[in-house]
Amino acid sequence: MAGLLLYCRGGFESECAAEIQGHAARLGVAGFVKAKADTGFVVLETYEAEAAARLHDVLPFAELIFVRQWFVITAWLSGLPVTDRVTALVAGAGVLPEAPRAIFLETPDTNEGKELSGLCRALRKPLDSAYRINAEVIPSAGIRLHICFLSGTSAYVGYAAVRNSAAWPMGIPRLKSPHGAPSRSTLKLDEALLEFLGPAEREAFLRPGMRAVDLGAAPGGWTWQLVRRHIRVIAVDNAAMDDRLLESGLVEHVRADGFRYRPKEAVDWMVCDIVEQPIRVAELAAAWVTEGWCRHTVFNLKLPMKKRYQEVQRCLAQVREKLDDAGLRYHLTCKQLFHDREEVTVYLRREG
Numbered sequence: 001m002a003g004l005l006l007y008c009r010g011g012f013e014s015e016c017a018a019e020i021q022g023h024a025a026r027l028g029v030a031g032f033v034k035a036k037a038d039t040g041f042v043v044l045e046t047y048e049a050e051a052a053a054r055l056h057d058v059l060p061f062a063e064l065i066f067v068r069q070w071f072v073i074t075a076w077l078s079g080l081p082v083t084d085r086v087t088a089l090v091a092g093a094g095v096l097p098e099a100p101r102a103i104f105l106e107t108p109d110t111n112e113g114k115e116l117s118g119l120c121r122a123l124r125k126p127l128d129s130a131y132r133i134n135a136e137v138i139p140s141a142g143i144r145l146h147i148c149f150l151s152g153t154s155a156y157v158g159y160a161a162v163r164n165s166a167a168w169p170m171g172i173p174r175l176k177s178p179h180g181a182p183s184r185s186t187l188k189l190d191e192a193l194l195e196f197l198g199p200a201e202r203e204a205f206l207r208p209g210m211r212a213v214d215l216g217a218a219p220g221g222w223t224w225q226l227v228r229r230h231i232r233v234i235a236v237d238n239a240a241m242d243d244r245l246l247e248s249g250l251v252e253h254v255r256a257d258g259f260r261y262r263p264k265e266a267v268d269w270m271v272c273d274i275v276e277q278p279i280r281v282a283e284l285a286a287a288w289v290t291e292g293w294c295r296h297t298v299f300n301l302k303l304p305m306k307k308r309y310q311e312v313q314r315c316l317a318q319v320r321e322k323l324d325d326a327g328l329r330y331h332l333t334c335k336q337l338f339h340d341r342e343e344v345t346v347y348l349r350r351e352g
């Protein structure tokens with residue numbers, strides 16, 4: 001079979017399907033989507049293998065919002081012998097465009113998928129040695145072999161370009177809940193900075209001494225991520241901030257409405273995690289960048305129950321329109337991160 005396998009958050013299969021279908025149609029790739037609710041993945045089947053490979057080649061992974069990870073399918077294998085899965089996987093892997101430089105053993109992010117994680121661990125070394133892969137070397141180019149187990153005896157096999165896919169199996173970075181952070185949502189901003197910025201950008205854009213505003217900051221999980229990087233933060237929220245954060249000397253707590261608050265001087269970053277209508281948050285963030293109140297912003301859009309894909313599109317279109325009207329150059333990217341629930345995270349940077 002030929003196509004693409006796309007991992008998403010369980011419950012967001014129809015958004016993921018709508019998204020890939022839209023791109024396939026736009027790029028003239030014929031195919032159909034198979035999506036089942038709460039399975040954590042979607043398959044775009046294409047009539048020709050070449051079409052799936054082309055779509056993976058020309059569509060930037062960073063532009064996909066509801067897709068955590070993806071790969072070109074080269075084989076669907078069922079009835080894998082439990083006594084020797086490795087030989088069957090290697091023999092049945094289909095045609096890869098080149099020798100893989102790494103292997104990701106994956107499952108959908110569901111409870112059933114988690115039960116297969118032991119199997120993935122057990123097959124890791126034998127598969128690495130079958131493909132002569134040195135797991136110590138993390139490739140920056142070439143292709144990676146992906147095996148997605150749906151059960152102990154069935155799997156999709158395929159490949160992804162290292163340069164155009166997530167750097168983590170299933171698109172899930174392993175972030176430890178940091179000791180001392182006041183809330184678990186701290187991991188959302190940590191993941192966002194990892195997802196949206198490359199190593200050199202993180203170094204250039206998150207320097208000690210920079211200044212930030214955190215709108216809807218309490219109790220301080222996002223502020224904590226900035227303070228950890230020695231960035232000074234104005235935390236705007238009517239609710240209480242974590243005492244230890246305030247004692248850091250890097251945080252000023254302002255009790256105010258985040259939609260009305262304006263900085264006295266421009267800052268480097270504005271981050272916003274206010275639970276509000278997404279279009280209002282998008283409008284606010286676009287205003288901060290357009291007015292020059294900040295250069296970078298990370299904001300979270302809490303999605304409604306229905307028409308979630310359309311709502312994200314509407315918000316991003318509004319941001320683009322505002323910046324285009326102002327004649328600004330910018331970088332805009334949006335993803336449903338692993339730590340996002342019924343929400344997506346957006347990064348916007350003013351260029352020049």
Ligand SMILES: C[S@@+](CC[C@H](N)C(=O)[O-])C[C@H]1O[C@@H](n2cnc3c(N)ncnc32)[C@H](O)[C@@H]1O
Nearest residue numbers: 183185216218219220221222239257258273274
């Ligand atoms: C999801 S919580 C933020 C969690 C925070 N990012 C963290 O990591 O700890 C949303 C916060 O937004 C605040 N909030 C809601 N509406 C607001 C507004 N109009 N202005 C400022 N803060 C607001 C709430 O008081 C709440 O503390």
